[in-house]
Amino acid sequence: MKPLLLLPMLLTASATFAQTKPAVETEAVQQTIRRFFDGMRRGDSAAVRATLAPGAVFHTLAAKNGQTQLRPENPSDFVKAVGTPHKEVWDERITFDKVLIDANLASVWTPYEFYLGSTFSHCGYNSFQLVKLADGWRIAHIIDTRRKEKCK
Template identity: 80%
Template sequence: MKLLPLSGLLLSATGTMAQTPAAETEAVKKTVQTFFDGMRKGDSTLVRSALAPGAVFHTLNTRNGTTQLHAENPSDFVKAVGTAHKDVWDERISFDKVLIDANLASVWTPYEFYLGSTFSHCGYNSFQLVKLAGGWKIAHIIDTRRKEKCK
């Protein structure tokens, strides 16, 4: 009988330790938002500031019923953001989930992407962030892309 209260105490202590302070969650969200603010502004320096050294980008596409994983070069992406383009790259996200453990965060965001005011595609982003000396940085982005059935 004495074991039951002790096990309950241990379980409640574990749950308390797993909680993330709101400030950390907001800092993670701010890093992701900085990435997209830089995209909208065409500011490659701002986009780069949100990325960890050695960041990796992937996208999932389905063509002819087959899912394909494509690696994208983050340096090429950052360069493209800073190169003049006719329309604003406007990726509209919402934060579905933010999970944090120590110096690792995972963020899940549905999105709709617009070129200027014209809808282009939608899907979900999955971000993996790490907390380095300079704060939270994006280490990996993987997304899905489609034209319909958004959210």
């Protein structure tokens, strides 16, 4: 093969590989988050727990008396609550706005609307930090905003 023909083929192949790998990783990151919310909808605490990295941290931003507060939430308490029978399905409907990945770190931004059964409860944005461990992508940190209006 002529060297002049080989160079464009190699460049095309490497560009294709570079595009494919991030797409595969992006899908894997999104799938971890989907499994988290699917488990929540089913009330399956084991499924939710399986998406979390050891030492995962949860926070929410809340307004109290016009002041923003950063409130920690205990992931173990959340997982337990998911598995405790409740009347209504906890249905958090998300879309993927941004997924950023560098090596074994991913940052994901998802607008959401939360429903108790079919009744709207609140909305906001989630920010997920995921890490890629030996067994795949796991959620290391979730922080969210919550409000009743001005969704999306």
